[in-house]
Amino acid sequence: MIDRRLLEKAQDEFPLTVQPWASIGNDLGITEKEVIRRLRVLFRRGVVRKIAPALDARRVGLRASTLIAMKVPENRIQDVAKIVSKYREVSHCYQREHEFNFWFTIAARNEHELGKMVEQIRRGANIPEDEMLDLPSTRIFKIDVRFQLTSVSYS
Amino acid sequence: MMDNVDLEILLALQDGILLVREPFSAIATHLGIEPEEVVERLKRLREQKVIRKFGLFVRKSKVGVVANAMVVWEVPNSRVEEVAEFISKFREVTHCYERRTTPKWKYNIYTVIHGAERKTVTEFVKMLSDAVHVNDYLILFSVREFVRRSTGRIRPEASIAEVSDALDSVT
Numbered sequence: 001m002i003d004r005r006l007l008e009k010a011q012d013e014f015p016l017t018v019q020p021w022a023s024i025g026n027d028l029g030i031t032e033k034e035v036i037r038r039l040r041v042l043f044r045r046g047v048v049r050k051i052a053p054a055l056d057a058r059r060v061g062l063r064a065s066t067l068i069a070m071k072v073p074e075n076r077i078q079d080v081a082k083i084v085s086k087y088r089e090v091s092h093c094y095q096r097e098h099e100f101n102f103w104f105t106i107a108a109r110n111e112h113e114l115g116k117m118v119e120q121i122r123r124g125a126n127i128p129e130d131e132m133l134d135l136p137s138t139r140i141f142k143i144d145v146r147f148q149l150t151s152v153s154y155s
Numbered sequence: 156m157m158d159n160v161d162l163e164i165l166l167a168l169q170d171g172i173l174l175v176r177e178p179f180s181a182i183a184t185h186l187g188i189e190p191e192e193v194v195e196r197l198k199r200l201r202e203q204k205v206i207r208k209f210g211l212f213v214r215k216s217k218v219g220v221v222a223n224a225m226v227v228w229e230v231p232n233s234r235v236e237e238v239a240e241f242i243s244k245f246r247e248v249t250h251c252y253e254r255r256t257t258p259k260w261k262y263n264i265y266t267v268i269h270g271a272e273r274k275t276v277t278e279f280v281k282m283l284s285d286a287v288h289v290n291d292y293l294i295l296f297s298v299r300e301f302v303r304r305s306t307g308r309i310r311p312e313a314s315i316a317e318v319s320d321a322l323d324s325v326t
Contacts, residue, residue: 051212053168053206053209055309059203061309091308093302133260139253141251
């Protein structure tokens with residue numbers, strides 16, 4: 001129960017102060033040491049990925065980005081994933097249930113760089129032009145990856 | 156405006172802060188400033204929306220979120236704003252974007268939706284569809300995850316010019 005409140009607090013209202021764990025502990029009625037100890041355990045068990053600032057891509061110099069969908073034959077998925085994963089500029093890459101079964105997001109400093117990279121990947125993966133969709137965003141309505149922490153499992 | 160000190164701080168912290176009593180002291184010492192100043196700068200960067208969120212990120216599979224789908228919707232242009240804003244209100248929806256359509260692909264609104272199981276996601280999507288009266292949608296469940304990292308990662312060799320110019324150009 002304390003773990004759940006701790007996770008929620010650190011996820012939703014992280015206190016930006018010199019001693020954040022003390023401040024969180026204060027709110028939860030536990031010591032700073034106890035906060036650090038519990039978070040270490042949650043890290044070890046893989047529940048916590050990281051505690052960090054999430055940056056706005058456009059505001060840190062990545063002005064061009066897009067979502068790419070491709071039709072990749074089932075037996076080539078692994079190989080194509082290997083090619084795509086090599087690019088640090090790719091942030092998400094998933095296999096999905098659809099005719100277009102391979103999806104990834106990619107960002108670059110400008111359109112020119114972005115276009116060059118996408119073309120390089122498409123050729124490298126040997127995907128015909130008409131089996132790929134290039135779907136740049138025109139408007140962002142929401143990015144907020146916070147979860148309701150009703151069932152924390154330690155498995 | 157961002158300066159070199161801001162850039163150094165973000166580079167040092169973007170992959171995660173340490174579980175020590177004063178997690179901002181190491182970078183403060185390195186830069187020859189007080190930890191209080193690091194904190195003030197982080198708060199300002201958050202106000203400027205360079206930092207979208209500062210906090211803890213959970214691994215979703217460990218907190219009972221197992222089913223994930225990208226749900227794409229065909230929304231009439233005149234209703235994009237209304238529909239996207241309504242859908243964005245739900246916590247199950249972590250992303251909502253409008254994207255360019257092509258002759259081969261008519262969907263213009265993209266949402267990422269999470270749930271405990273596929274059935275939860277499917278039912279939730281049906282509820283949304285009924286609520287906004289948009290019946291043309293596809294649920295693309297994810298089968299395998301190959302890459303998942305922060306979208307806004309600063310390259311270690313980035314110059315302050317390219318980062319700062321970008322900030323000024325985003326409104």
